Amino acid sequence: MGRVYNFSAGPAVLPEEVLREAADEMLDYNGTGMSVMEMSHRSKEYQEIIETAEQDLRDLMNIPDNYKVLFLQGGASQQFAAIPMNLMKNKVADYIITGQWAKKAYQEACHYGKANAIASSADKTFSYIPDCSDLPISEDADYVYICENNTIYGTKFKTLPNTKGKTLVADVSSCFLSEPVDVTKYGVIYGGVQKNIGPAGVVIVIIREDLITDDVLPGTPTMLKYKTQADAKSLYNTPPAYGIYICGKVFKWLKKMGGLEVMKQRNEEKATILYDFLDQSELFKGTVVKEDRSLMNVPFVTGNEDLDAKFVKEAKAAGFVNIKGHRTVGGMRASIYNAMPKEGVVKLVEFMKKFEADNK
Numbered sequence: 001m002g003r004v005y006n007f008s009a010g011p012a013v014l015p016e017e018v019l020r021e022a023a024d025e026m027l028d029y030n031g032t033g034m035s036v037m038e039m040s041h042r043s044k045e046y047q048e049i050i051e052t053a054e055q056d057l058r059d060l061m062n063i064p065d066n067y068k069v070l071f072l073q074g075g076a077s078q079q080f081a082a083i084p085m086n087l088m089k090n091k092v093a094d095y096i097i098t099g100q101w102a103k104k105a106y107q108e109a110c111h112y113g114k115a116n117a118i119a120s121s122a123d124k125t126f127s128y129i130p131d132c133s134d135l136p137i138s139e140d141a142d143y144v145y146i147c148e149n150n151t152i153y154g155t156k157f158k159t160l161p162n163t164k165g166k167t168l169v170a171d172v173s174s175c176f177l178s179e180p181v182d183v184t185k186y187g188v189i190y191g192g193v194q195k196n197i198g199p200a201g202v203v204i205v206i207i208r209e210d211l212i213t214d215d216v217l218p219g220t221p222t223m224l225k226y227k228t229q230a231d232a233k234s235l236y237n238t239p240p241a242y243g244i245y246i247c248g249k250v251f252k253w254l255k256k257m258g259g260l261e262v263m264k265q266r267n268e269e270k271a272t273i274l275y276d277f278l279d280q281s282e283l284f285k286g287t288v289v290k291e292d293r294s295l296m297n298v299p300f301v302t303g304n305e306d307l308d309a310k311f312v313k314e315a316k317a318a319g320f321v322n323i324k325g326h327r328t329v330g331g332m333r334a335s336i337y338n339a340m341p342k343e344g345v346v347k348l349v350e351f352m353k354k355f356e357a358d359n360k
């Protein structure tokens with residue numbers, strides 16, 4: 001069997017070129033006679049892999065020198081605790097609840113201080129982004145937290161919230177490297193790489209230097225202190241070495257593709273194909289208000305659960321896999337990350353048209 005079109009929300013599709021290159025290097029990386037998996041993380045070869053990966057990411061995102069880039073473990077979910085532990089100096093933080101991941105981060109922060117839910121879109125099943133232009137930001141908030149792209153619900157912040165001068169912290173797991181960003185607007189940008197960058201097991205944290213201090217909450221584990229990781233250049237202990245190597249290859253691929261401006265155009269083109277179809281379809285419809293639609297995760301429904309199940313089953317048989325919606329939402333969701341070729345979206349829409357005609 002050949003490759004399928006994989007619409008999984010994560011772990012998700014990776015560029016075929018990257019996988020082939022990794023396969024070629026599997027037994028003998030660059031004349032070392034061993035796989036990167038077998039290599040010391042203190043070796044000269046590995047040093048070059050991790051340093052090149054960091055530099056390429058810095059180039060792609062135009063990361064200023066006063067920001068550190070950390071390659072860590074524990075997934076995005078561990079950052080839900082690490083962020084308050086490192087940043088809650090006043091023990092106050094404001095959270096904008098736009099879905100399950102933001103809610104989980106908020107609930108975790110509640111263990112460490114006073115976390116305030118200052119806005120939410122729970123009233124309409126997280127199908128929109130609340131107006132964040134004039135929120136009741138707490139006077140003593142250490143930071144304002146958002147989940148920038150909501151993987152499960154398919155919404156994205158198109159403008160960042162007005163934090164009234166407070167540090168912005170953003171979980172960008174599912175929109176990482178999908179378009180250019182202005183890093184200077186954030187204190188912390190972080191994400192698990194398994195959505196849009198690489199294999200599960202790596203989380204990347206981009207953090208402004210002044211936020212990295214020894215002044216963390218009492219009891220913060222050494223490993224979760226950003227200072228530990230920053231001082232050791234992500235090599236305090238054994239890093240997720242192979243995962244970082246694959247991330248590095250994806251960064252090279254992104255550079256070769258033309259960088260984040262080009263990725264944005266490609267992603268807009270792909271998403272438009274799918275959304276335009278949904279907007280005129282008599283069977284399928286999108287679940288998100290138009291202005292807040294994600295370019296990465298596209299949820300849709302037929303309005304009939306049996307028909308949804310039939311669609312998912314027939315799509316899978318036709319080579320469009322992992323298109324079932326999140327278990328808490330139902331329906332369908334097509335995740336169309338950087339590595340999903342336009343052809344995959346075009347063919348999916350053709351398939352949906354045929355399904356619609358057959359199920360009128």
Ligand SMILES: *Cc1c(COP(=O)(O)O)cnc(C)c1O
Nearest residue numbers: 075076077101151171173174192
């Ligand atoms: C998947 C996801 C997470 C959880 O990531 P883990 O690496 O599994 O902890 C958190 N936030 C967002 C936005 C996600 O999409």
